[in-house]
Amino acid sequence: MDERTMQNYLKFKLSIAACATLLTAALPMLAHHSFAAEYDSTKTITVKGTIQKLDWVNPHAYFWVDVKDANGKVTTYAFEALSPNALARQGWNRNSLQKGEEVTVDGYLAKDGKPLADGSIHANSKGVTRADGRKVFQGSSADDAYTK
Amino acid sequence: MTMRDVGSVAIALAVAAGMTLVPSKTSAQDPANSGTQKGKGGGGGAGKGKASPTLGPAPRMPDGKASMQGVWNPANFAFTGGPYPLQPWAQKVLDERRANLSKDDPEGYCLPAGVPRISPFPQKTVQTPDLLVILEEGNIHSYRQVFLDGRPHSKEDQLWMGDSIGTWEGNDVLVVDTTNFNDKTWLGGSAPHTDKLHVIERFSRPDLGHLNVDITIEDPGAFTKPHSFQRVFNLMQNTDLLEYVCNEFNIDKDHLVGK
Numbered sequence: 001m002d003e004r005t006m007q008n009y010l011k012f013k014l015s016i017a018a019c020a021t022l023l024t025a026a027l028p029m030l031a032h033h034s035f036a037a038e039y040d041s042t043k044t045i046t047v048k049g050t051i052q053k054l055d056w057v058n059p060h061a062y063f064w065v066d067v068k069d070a071n072g073k074v075t076t077y078a079f080e081a082l083s084p085n086a087l088a089r090q091g092w093n094r095n096s097l098q099k100g101e102e103v104t105v106d107g108y109l110a111k112d113g114k115p116l117a118d119g120s121i122h123a124n125s126k127g128v129t130r131a132d133g134r135k136v137f138q139g140s141s142a143d144d145a146y147t148k
Numbered sequence: 149m150t151m152r153d154v155g156s157v158a159i160a161l162a163v164a165a166g167m168t169l170v171p172s173k174t175s176a177q178d179p180a181n182s183g184t185q186k187g188k189g190g191g192g193g194a195g196k197g198k199a200s201p202t203l204g205p206a207p208r209m210p211d212g213k214a215s216m217q218g219v220w221n222p223a224n225f226a227f228t229g230g231p232y233p234l235q236p237w238a239q240k241v242l243d244e245r246r247a248n249l250s251k252d253d254p255e256g257y258c259l260p261a262g263v264p265r266i267s268p269f270p271q272k273t274v275q276t277p278d279l280l281v282i283l284e285e286g287n288i289h290s291y292r293q294v295f296l297d298g299r300p301h302s303k304e305d306q307l308w309m310g311d312s313i314g315t316w317e318g319n320d321v322l323v324v325d326t327t328n329f330n331d332k333t334w335l336g337g338s339a340p341h342t343d344k345l346h347v348i349e350r351f352s353r354p355d356l357g358h359l360n361v362d363i364t365i366e367d368p369g370a371f372t373k374p375h376s377f378q379r380v381f382n383l384m385q386n387t388d389l390l391e392y393v394c395n396e397f398n399i400d401k402d403h404l405v406g407k
Binding site for chain 1 (some may be wrong): 236255285392405
């Protein structure tokens, strides 16, 4: 690659990054329910673990993350993501997270502190970072500026 | 240029094209900047942003009427249309709902958002000389039939989405009159209404890329006077509605605790 080609290449890489950022910022990030009635925006969490499963369901996709502590004890978190249609418009699908893969998830805990029926800790996902650094399922109904 | 470069160019162009195809919820708030956004959002406000592209002149139907057809994304979903001129009892209800962080909003239970409230998802307008149909991706996949064939309002009442009939003012403005509501839906920003709700929407298309809806709401049961605001939609090109089946796994309803 000569210098000019390299410059063009870098320029296009930058334009991709800029466009991708704008595109992400541009899409609706909303839910059918009041975020504040269900989740606590002050109780932020970051968990690192492995994907147990992803359910591509409405009105929100859910994924479960197994987190192992130093003693080998596993705690499972269930994260609410955006709706499948909102995720699909950003290019993600039911295969964007694979069972067994390592992820880091940023999110918010549910207000009621009650586990889901399967015993998992209930939370809302702000975004997932895969082991290779790629980010998926970005956005949360917490981004909703609409105070319902 | 190498194949890798070609790939990068293609991706950059595709992404850039995508930006025009999926207009942002903030990008078409140009009406706010040009002074045509008549209200302030009770929750989100009118906001700021750059104009989304006009994309070309407004299209017309074969009968010469303006075409309202397309897949439309709300330019500013956060704009609630409020604050509404509420009677004291209705203001008290609104205050209680807001204190509870809107936990009892019917929409959280996968019930219709009603009219003229919208969901954060796109809607598709299909038009014939006798009928305008609005298909909603969100709002539990509900639909509105706007009859343009001259019939009077239906005798059916207590309706979630109301009964809509439309008449043309010239070839450019479609006036949609909706009545026969129940009192179960919430207005934008969680304000209540009664079954006396009467919604008049004036649809117009200033260019290919935009749909303007000038809305006037009357409700002698809950309002002190009629209230008007404008909602703007951006055209989404080369896409269509996606599936959204709210009741599939709505576990939210069991965890909406409010405060």
